[in-house]
Amino acid sequence: MERFYEVMFIVRPDIEDADVDKLIAGFEQTIVNGGGNLRSTEKLGRRKLAYTVRKFNDGNYVLLTVDADGKLVAELERRLRVSEPVIKFITVRMDEEEKRLNKIKAIRATRKKVSAQAPAAAAPVAAPAPAPVESAEAPAEATQASA
Amino acid sequence: MADETTPQRAPESGSHSSGPRPGGPRSGGPGGPGGPGGRKFFRRKKVCKFCTEKIDAIPYRDVRLLQGFVAERGKIVPRRLTGVCTTHQRRLTRAIKQARNIALLPFAARF
Numbered sequence: 001m002e003r004f005y006e007v008m009f010i011v012r013p014d015i016e017d018a019d020v021d022k023l024i025a026g027f028e029q030t031i032v033n034g035g036g037n038l039r040s041t042e043k044l045g046r047r048k049l050a051y052t053v054r055k056f057n058d059g060n061y062v063l064l065t066v067d068a069d070g071k072l073v074a075e076l077e078r079r080l081r082v083s084e085p086v087i088k089f090i091t092v093r094m095d096e097e098e099k100r101l102n103k104i105k106a107i108r109a110t111r112k113k114v115s116a117q118a119p120a121a122a123a124p125v126a127a128p129a130p131a132p133v134e135s136a137e138a139p140a141e142a143t144q145a146s147a
Numbered sequence: 148m149a150d151e152t153t154p155q156r157a158p159e160s161g162s163h164s165s166g167p168r169p170g171g172p173r174s175g176g177p178g179g180p181g182g183p184g185g186r187k188f189f190r191r192k193k194v195c196k197f198c199t200e201k202i203d204a205i206p207y208r209d210v211r212l213l214q215g216f217v218a219e220r221g222k223i224v225p226r227r228l229t230g231v232c233t234t235h236q237r238r239l240t241r242a243i244k245q246a247r248n249i250a251l252l253p254f255a256a257r258f
Contacts, residue, residue, distance in 0.1 A: 008208070008249055044208075050253035059250070063208070090249045092207070101203050 002037070002067045004098055009080055009089035010059040013046060020060055023085060027064065030076055036068030054087050065094075193230025205238045207245035213252060217243060221256040
């Protein structure tokens with residue numbers, strides 16, 4: 001079962017850009033070899049850290065979004081922990097969140113579609129009738145989706 | 148003299164009975180400052196920022212958004228001060244704690 005994760009890690013600031021790229025490529029290779037799918041790689045650049053980590057005050061932030069299963073992510077985390085240039089990392093599981101967001105977007109899309117069809121339906125009486133009905137059930141669905 | 152003491156007694160009993168009497172209007176006090184805007188009790192006019200702007204996801208990466216809900220010393224601001232609703236406050240807390248772990252927000256600032 002493919003789950004969707006976001007992995008953010010911080011690389012030491014005194015590592016060259018080329019080495020950072022090599023490092024990221026190595027992690028990407030790990031993912032691809034393990035059968036995962038890399039969605040995107042983002043380099044957020046050098047940022048000041050909110051607190052001192054291993055005597056560094058700023059670091060290079062990198063964000064990877066990965067479709068993988070749990071074992072592959074465990075392997076990736078092991079590599080992150082072991083690799084010396086990476087000073088901090090966090091893995092966040094995003095697939096449930098994504099499902100919830102898609103559900104909300106779908107509800108919003110259907111709501112907009114019905115309200116777009118009603119004025120096209122040439123009957124002004126029909127428009128007030130579906131509008132309060134679906135606006136009454138849409139908040140109920142939205143609260144259900146957010147709950 | 149007996150005539151003089153009794154009028155003294157009357158205002159005393161008047162002051163005694165005036166003790167519980169402001170207790171009556173005082174319990175009506177919390178209902179009152181909904182209008183005058185007394186700081187002590189409700190202030191229910193504050194609405195949840197995320198509900199009104201329809202922000203669904205609160206990502207830990209969005210430091211600027213999170214910083215509005217973090218105090219100067221880095222502590223998470225309680226819900227009753229920011230007016231955030233419960234679901235969003237829980238998500239916000241989770242995001243802030245994730246951001247703290249990845250050094251985007253401090254655990255404790257301005258020692």
